[in-house]
Amino acid sequence: MIRLGGPVESSQTEDPQAWIEELKMLGYRAAFCPELSLERPEQLKLFRQAAENADIVIAEVGAWSNPLSRDEVERAAAIRLCQERLSLAQEVGARCCVNIAGSLGSTWDGPHPDHFTDETFALIVDSVREIIDAVKPSDTFYTLEMMPWMLPDSADTYIRLIKAIDRSAFGVHIDPVNVVTGPRLLYGTANLLKDIIGxxxxxxxxxxxxxxxxxxxxxxxxxxxxxGLGHLDYRAYLSLLHDLNRDVPLMLEHLPNQEEYRKAANYIRSKAGELGISL
Known part of the structure; x- marks a missing residue:
């Protein structure tokens, strides 16, 4: 019930079959959305159909931007981008559109002392509602990646946001590494994963x-x-995702080249094999 995926070199191709062939060659059953545009609806249909025919799940469309910017021009542009990317996720059949909540600091994804205030929480709620309400997606979700220095930074703060945002199209994206912020969490990732996924x-x-x-x-x-080179308990991670008993994309990221992605995929597959889990 887990679908491993990762970046591919053909993500900018105009040929959906070339994209599918590379994904299959790498043994991936999930994919990041390739470089597509709402201005080319026929191309979107071709890629969506190619993925469906090949049993490939398009896991996510990135909307990396800063809806919390103190610069109103930047903030408005970020909101528009998120709305466009959520619309793209809807049209291409992606599981979700993902962004971070945003930042009040000097960089779009950086820390700031006011990130955990009630005022910032309210701004996140308003921003997410504005994005979802403009698109009204029926088959995809807008999600926020958990981060160490902004909300949501834990399962509990994510649940707070889910309740406050109160939109059925608001979903969850998890990256447990992002919320390992100290040695207690680092050496207890199995418990952290149980808390988040549970x-x-x-x-x-x-x-x-x-x-x-x-x-x-x-x-x-x-x-x-x-x-495989750190302390994240992948046996726990894979077991807990598998126990959800539904398709869940698990996407590799942030590695410098395809050889590193191959090593990462092999490690995760080896752990899944130990557990009798198919990826």
Missing amino acids: KLGAWIQSCHAKDITIQQQLTVHLDETRP
Whole structure:
């Protein structure tokens, strides 16, 4: 019930069959949305049909932008982009459109001391509603990736947002590495995963597959790394996703080349094999 996927070199191709062939060659059953445009509806139909015919799930459409920007021009542009990308997810048949909540800081995805205030929570709620209400998707979801220094930063804060946003088209995207913020969590990722997936499982639309390690220095310094080189408990991750008993995309990301993606995929497949789970 888990579909492994990752980036492919053919993501910018105009040929849907070339895209499908590369995904199959890599053994992926899920894919990031290729570079497509709402202005070319026939192309969208071709890629959607090719994916459906090949039993490939388009996991997510990225909408990476800053709906919380203090610059009103930037914020308005980000909201429009998210609406467009959510519309694209609807048309291409993707499981979700994903973004972060946004940032009040100097970079679109950076930290800020006001990120955990009630005022920021309310701004996130209003932004997500504005995005969803403009599109009214029926077959996809708008989701927020959990982050270490902005909301949602835990299962509980995600549930708070789900209740406050109160839109059926608001779903969950999980990347557990992003919320490992200290040694207690790093060395207890099985419990962290149980908390996240146990509480959010009914809403999960897509997941990311990374890993995380700690440096031998003061103060605490955590680094993202390739799956298998860190402390994320992939046996727990795969078991818990499998127990959801429905198709869930698990997407590799942030690696420098296809050889690293091959190693990451092989590691995850080996752990799945130990558990008798098919990817």
